[in-house]
Amino acid sequence: MDNYSVKKLARLAGVTVRTLHLYDKMGLLKPSIRTEARYRLYGNKELLRLQQILFYRELDFPLKDIMTILDDPAFDLEQALEGHKVALLAKKERINTLVGTIEKTLATLKQHSMLQAEDLYEGMPNEKMAAYRKEAISKWGQELIAETEATIKSFSKEEMHSIANELNDICAQLTVLIPKGAADKTVQQHIAKRMQLVHQLTGGKVSSEKMEYLRNLGQLYKATNADTTDYILPDAEQAAFIREATSYYLASKK
Amino acid sequence: MDNYSVKKLARLAGVTVRTLHLYDKMGLLKPSIRTEARYRLYGNKELLRLQQILFYRELDFPLKDIMTILDDPAFDLEQALEGHKVALLAKKERINTLVGTIEKTLATLKQHSMLQAEDLYEGMPNEKMAAYRKEAISKWGQELIAETEATIKSFSKEEMHSIANELNDICAQLTVLIPKGAADKTVQQHIAKRMQLVHQLTGGKVSSEKMEYLRNLGQLYKATNADTTDYILPDAEQAAFIREATSYYLASKK
DNA sequence: TCTTGACTCTCCCCTTAGGTGATACCCTAT
DNA sequence: ATAGGGTATCACCTAAGGGGAGAGTCAAGA
Numbered sequence: 280m281d282n283y284s285v286k287k288l289a290r291l292a293g294v295t296v297r298t299l300h301l302y303d304k305m306g307l308l309k310p311s312i313r314t315e316a317r318y319r320l321y322g323n324k325e326l327l328r329l330q331q332i333l334f335y336r337e338l339d340f341p342l343k344d345i346m347t348i349l350d351d352p353a354f355d356l357e358q359a360l361e362g363h364k365v366a367l368l369a370k371k372e373r374i375n376t377l378v379g380t381i382e383k384t385l386a387t388l389k390q391h392s393m394l395q396a397e398d399l400y401e402g403m404p405n406e407k408m409a410a411y412r413k414e415a416i417s418k419w420g421q422e423l424i425a426e427t428e429a430t431i432k433s434f435s436k437e438e439m440h441s442i443a444n445e446l447n448d449i450c451a452q453l454t455v456l457i458p459k460g461a462a463d464k465t466v467q468q469h470i471a472k473r474m475q476l477v478h479q480l481t482g483g484k485v486s487s488e489k490m491e492y493l494r495n496l497g498q499l500y501k502a503t504n505a506d507t508t509d510y511i512l513p514d515a516e517q518a519a520f521i522r523e524a525t526s527y528y529l530a531s532k533k
Numbered sequence: 534m535d536n537y538s539v540k541k542l543a544r545l546a547g548v549t550v551r552t553l554h555l556y557d558k559m560g561l562l563k564p565s566i567r568t569e570a571r572y573r574l575y576g577n578k579e580l581l582r583l584q585q586i587l588f589y590r591e592l593d594f595p596l597k598d599i600m601t602i603l604d605d606p607a608f609d610l611e612q613a614l615e616g617h618k619v620a621l622l623a624k625k626e627r628i629n630t631l632v633g634t635i636e637k638t639l640a641t642l643k644q645h646s647m648l649q650a651e652d653l654y655e656g657m658p659n660e661k662m663a664a665y666r667k668e669a670i671s672k673w674g675q676e677l678i679a680e681t682e683a684t685i686k687s688f689s690k691e692e693m694h695s696i697a698n699e700l701n702d703i704c705a706q707l708t709v710l711i712p713k714g715a716a717d718k719t720v721q722q723h724i725a726k727r728m729q730l731v732h733q734l735t736g737g738k739v740s741s742e743k744m745e746y747l748r749n750l751g752q753l754y755k756a757t758n759a760d761t762t763d764y765i766l767p768d769a770e771q772a773a774f775i776r777e778a779t780s781y782y783l784a785s786k787k
Numbered sequence: 788t789c790t791t792g793a794c795t796c797t798c799c800c801c802t803t804a805g806g807t808g809a810t811a812c813c814c815t816a817t
Numbered sequence: 818a819t820a821g822g823g824t825a826t827c828a829c830c831t832a833a834g835g836g837g838a839g840a841g842t843c844a845a846g847a
Contacts, residue, residue: 286794296795297834316842317796338631342833357642364635371628374621377592381618385611471547472584540823550824551805570813572824596804789847796841806830813824 282311283321292329307346308332338363449473461524470524536565537575546583561600562586592617724775 285296302308303319308329310319321329328349335345340363347354449469539550556562557573562583564573575583582603589599594617601608 284794295834297836300797301834314842318842319795336833338635357639360635360639360642364632364639367628367632367635371625371632374625374628378618378621378625381592381614381621385614385618389611468547538823539825549805551807554825555805568813570824571826572813590804791846792844794841794843797839799836799838801835801837803832808829809827811825811827814822815820817818817820 281323283326285319285321288321288326288329291326292333294329294333302329302332302342305342305346307342339367461527466524467527470521470527473521535577537580539573539575542575542580542583545580546587548583548587556583556586556596559596559600561596561603593621727775 283291285299289296289299299308299319303310308321308325311322311325312320314320331349332342332345335348336342340348344359348356348359449472537545539553543550543553553562553573557564562575562579565576565579566574568574585603586596586599589602590596594602598613602610602613
């Protein structure tokens with residue numbers, strides 16, 4: 280039975296001395312003996328155990344769980360492995376979602392950089408814009424339009440873009456989440472964010488008229504730039520889902 | 534421009550007050566003003582920034598990186614996102630490997646049907662078992678018990694049962710053969726077989742302590758399941774005969 | 788025998804992103 | 818004036834070690 284010093288064992292197993300110190304202190308791997316000078320000495324049995332520890336550590340098991348696995352004979356390893364596998368798969372699924380979000384953000388970012396120097400409404404022909412504005416004024420009154428425009432103008436370009444992008448992202452997310460239903464936790468988080476953004480856009484005074492005005496501006500913009508933008512405007516189904524989820528959100532907040 | 538207290542902002546954004554305190558201290562999100570009493574007050578700008586922070590946090594960016602992303606105008610967000618995506622994909626790949634390893638381990642476990650402690654002590658009341666185990670540990674030391682259990686566990690259920698059955702048969706045979714004497718040829722054949730099985734059970738390292746531990750386990754098992762099992766445990770006379778025949782066997786082997 | 792360099796010991800602080808609790812201060816409504 | 822709730826700061830805790838300080842130990846060469 281060979282004896283290994285901390286350094287030898289560490290080199291052998293590919294860990295640091297600090298790790299062995301830690302495992303010793305927490306009782307995960309005790310040296311077989313201590314010399315007079317309190318030097319740690321490990322035998323083959325400890326080497327074997329260390330390798331088992333590292334196996335489970337590789338699998339992302341917490342050290343405390345590893346201790347249980349190795350020391351508790353009543354421990355159900357099979358179930359632990361199954362559970363761990365499920366957890367890993369969930370983690371992987373989450374990563375998939377994150378990568379998707381990043382890709383969407385990157386796409387938006389590329390779009391964004393194209394529009395960077397431009398106004399949000401720059402792509403809209405002035406005449407159409409003016410025509411719709413007149414129509415809107417006659418429909419909802421000078422006052423409401425003026426207020427909405429003032430609110431919009433109070434944002435810097437960057438802020439406006441940021442809000443537009445976020446709304447865009449949220450809409451995209453929500454579309455994907457439609458199958459989850461309005462009460463889904465993630466959906467509700469998105470709705471909360473969306474509420475906040477709308478709150479900002481309307482200067483704290485939400486009204487259906489304002490929203491409709493903004494929506495129509497958006498449609499006009501999209502119709503004009505159908506080929507160069509991929510801002511998402513909700514279709515009937517998406518809009519219905521958003522309304523439903525928002526109702527649920529407001530009801531749950533009371 | 535509204536003002537939000539810590540609690541209001543926290544509720545709005547779905548974080549805790551502590552998080553806002555932390556972000557303030559680390560400079561990630563400073564309140565727009567502090568009241569006379571050092572109360573933090575946030576404006577809409579801060580709310581917006583917080584939402585951006587949370588967006589990147591969702592993507593698993595470290596807070597320090599988020600600070601750079603938001604504060605350094607020369608920062609290449611696109612590249613950061615690409616890099617992050619690559620890192621996430623690597624993480625995902627690693628998880629794939631881990632899941633594969635777990636599945637392989639599970640397959641091995643099931644196929645080999647490794648004898649877990651649970652199975653090992655199957656049919657034995659847990660409390661009694663645990664009590665005896667403790668007693669045995671204090672009597673012979675943790676190490677010996679651990680080694681014995683490890684050896685036992687290295688057998689599959691089927692192997693274990695097969696060995697138990699063979700030992701049982703041998704014991705029965707030997708009982709019948711007592712009148713023939715220890716030197717009888719058939720007796721010696723049984724003894725040889727028995728030695729081999731014991732050798733297996735003890736992992737090649739036979740010791741009287743190990744044997745005693747196993748024997749006591751057996752007795753405990755039998756006492757508990759007296760009505761449902763017909764495993765034979767040698768009584769005094771049988772044990773004496775087995776010892777005698779084994780001595781003869783060992784002597785003749787020299 | 789002495790010294791030198793490698794090795795080891797223990798103790799302590801640091802890391803992430805906050806959780807939890809203690810203690811004290813502030814604000815407002817009754 | 819007091820009670821209740823909001824807030825501030827401080828300090829300790831998490832997992833798995835990293836890094837370093839200060840001191841002791843060991844083996845080999847001069």
